[in-house]
Amino acid sequence: MIDYPTLKIIWWLLVGVLLVGFAIMDGHDMGVGTLLPFVGKGDEERRVVINTVGPHWDGNQVWFITGGGAIFAAWPLVYATAFSGFYWAMLAVLWALFFRPVGFDYRSKIHNATWRSTWDWGLFVGGAVPPLIFGVAFGNLLQGVPFGFDDYLISTYTGTFWQLLNPFALLAGVVSSAMITMHGGTYLAHRTEGSIQQRAVRGAVGAALVMVLAFVGAGLWLKFGDIEGYVITSQIDPAALPDPMSKTVARSADAWWLNYRQQPLLWLLPALGIAGALAAATLVAARRTLSAFIASALALVGVIGTAGAAMFPFVMPSSSQPNASLTVWDSVSSHLTLGLMFWATLIFMPLIVFYTAWAYRVMRGKVTAEHIRANEHTAY
Template sequence: MIDYLTLKFIWWLLVGVLLVGFAIMDGHDMGVGTLLPFVGKTDAERRVAINTVGPHWDGNQVWFITGGGAIFAAWPLVYATAFSGFYWAMLAVLWALFFRPVGFDYRSKIANPTWRSTWDWGLFVGGFVPPLIFGVAFGNLLQGVPFHFDDTLRPYYTGSFWALLNPFALLCGVVSSAMITAHGGHYLMLRSEGEIFERTRLGALACGIVALVCFVGAGFWVQALPGHVITGGADAAALPNPLDKTVALVAGGWLHNFKNMPLLWSVPALGIAGLFMGGLMAWVRRPGLAFIASSLAMTGIIGTAGIAMFPFIMPSSSDPASGLTAWDAVSSHFTLGLMFGATVIFMPLIIFYTSWAYKVMAGKVTLDFIRANDKKAY
């Protein structure tokens, strides 16, 4: 069996892969939902947009479910602490997500303009709110979350929901929402034509610019934030104990990993280059390349946050020594090994059937298709 230390690092990487997969696969249909009320001026045009993602959106949820399940099984202390501390934020995400299945399935079943318009805005909420809140959550992680453990490792959260909505966290929320919307726009360009294509192109360009400017701005802001640095007591290979370490707050501490290994600067560079190339490819009307570029951009942006905090997963602002890391917030050696074996088997299957489904349903969704399938299409 793989040694415990290596498995801890592997699961840090795998959770990152699942988050990137969620952003790419679930992100593009959320992005289409966010753009829906603005790129479709008629009911038929909005149905075009909906039908570009309608057959796939529920299958894409596997990344969301798998990511949550992986955090629960691999990092149980993170799961318990985050879901108590971010309780109302998580509920807001779930409430927003409720609009998606009902909106996709029931929106076009009644030919009433008010009914359909209401569900169009419901799909907008379901596409816009979750990425915004996820970005706000990452912004709060970089600032530290107010929690601590007692001697029995019972977590106590001392913050409030409104405290999560601070300026830096909201800036991170804008980055997340804008990059997801741009990504969805690139996908919608790939599957549409005519006026819908042109409106989507302008929306994707605008969101890409916002994401690029805000990501660079957040990068400069991070330099001034106190980063968490382990100063002693932690044994990465030992049995997990989050209180068995000392932590110092250091100005610019979130940049230490980049300074110690300059090659890691290529990750934020990938985020910047991906956003720039995504906008450029959208400008020259190459949606396929734009979609690939925005996928790479999200990989770089999410990877930048992960590398900056490593090995921390959930730093604590009220008691830095209680901060949870990839070394001390994990499950047992046996659990990590068993999960890794399951991942090796099932991850390729997920990628295979997802690729097959997209290949089968590839092509443009046109207004003529909507008219010909008025009773069958979404």
């Protein structure tokens, strides 16, 4: 069996892969939902927009479910603490996501303008709210979350919901929202034509520029603002059993930049985030839509990777009890659990990727108004 320290690193990487997979696959569905009321003028155009993602959105949401399940199984302390501290935020995400299945299923069941417009805005909420909240959550992780543990390792969140909505976290939410909207816009431009495609292009380009400005602004804020990072100041035994209270942690203004100073190649991640977004904007404007979608996906990899690399080995820092901060080394499951999960992932993840690729290949091509008219009773 693979040794325990290596499995801890592998699962940090695999959780990252699942988060990136969720952002790329379900992210473009959410981005399309965010753009739906603005790129579709009239019922027929909005049905075109919905049908670009209708056959795939539920399959893509598997990445979200799998990511949550992986965190639960691989990082149980992180799962429990996050759902305690971010309880109302997580509920808001779930409430927003409820609009997606009922919106897709019920929206076109009744030929009534008010009914359909209401569900269009419901799909907008289901697409726009989750990325915003996820970005706000990441912004709070970079600042530290106010929680601690008692003698029985029971976590207690000492903050409030409104504390989560601080200026830096909201800026991180703008980054997340803009990059998902950009990603959805490039996908929509690839699957449509005519006036819908033109509006999707404008949306993608605008979102890409907002993402770059907000991303650079967040980086400068971390560098020159009053946000302190976290650094472990005691010796760590990577092979030790999980115990988040077995270390000492200090706060430092340059802590989140330490990994970048030690490993200069990590600067390729923020560069990829910026270059990918600008390339996506340029390519989609030139109607090279498939290349734009790939560039947009790479931008997502760069942005998410930038945050992960800055925080490593921290997963969930604590602002009220720094020594209780959860890291890759001390918040994981047992050696046996990580090993069994690794081999299961090695078998099943390629199957998911293969099936997803096959489904997209079968349903490739442009969605047009003529297609909607010809499939009135089967299209969304």
